[in-house]
Amino acid sequence: MQQPAPPLALIAANLRRERDRAGISLAELARRAGLAKSTLSQLEAGSGNPSIETLWALGMALGIPFSRLIEPPASPVRVIRAGEGPRVRSDNADFYGTLLATGAPNARRDIYVLELEPGARRDAEPHIPGSVEHIVVSAGRIRVGPVAELVEVGPGDYVTFPGDVPHSYEALEPNSWAILVMEHR
Structure with missing residues (x-):
């Protein structure tokens, strides 16, 4: 990557x-x-x-x-082409997050593209209270979820879990990627 x-x-x-x-x-x-x-x-x-x-x-x-x-100023029409957008990296794993969109101020729903490669697990600290993560796998296979309840998901699979507890992401196949929708209540 x-x-x-x-x-x-x-x-x-x-x-x-x-x-x-x-x-x-x-x-x-x-x-x-x-x-x-x-x-x-x-x-x-x-x-x-x-x-x-x-x-x-x-x-x-x-x-x-x-x-x-990391969100840019709001615009009425916003297109993010594949491979573009504000990508940030992890220090702990071969992991990048790209913010695609955010929700309304009182009901935030942030959308990311996650790109993961095998060999390194990304452990995430709890997010702000009430956070919920929704993930749809687009390619490859990943193991994801709260540390105590990790699940394996593949293309087209959807998983949701509390984001305000320790959780992790791990690619099980090369070129794995998924869409993450994070809600903040």
Whole structure:
């Protein structure tokens, strides 16, 4: 898999907006997210190379869905061609997430394309309370779900589970990919 650059300017602007909205200092957000203040300062300046885990930690510290940190400004018509869009990588596995769409502010439903390769399992920390994940496998086979209840799914299979508990994703075949819809209540 090619390693794309994350959408740094977009992340920087969204991070500053959400921190300002929360009314907390750079130092306080860094503390809550378990990050160095210098790392957070670099991200807000549009430099650095944030991983999925770093962005999830910031979302949790701000009490917002991960997608608010990487979503582009709203437009009435939006097309994302295959292979395009704001892709971010994981530090822990050969795993990329691409945000496709978000829902209304009071009922968020964020849509991602997940690309997974065998050999590394991505363990995810619990998301904000009330999060629910919906996955439809498009190609390959994956093992996914809450750590205590992993299931194996293949093309066309749908699985849903609480996203506010520890969970994981693991490709069982090369070139596995799926659509993930994440709800935040």
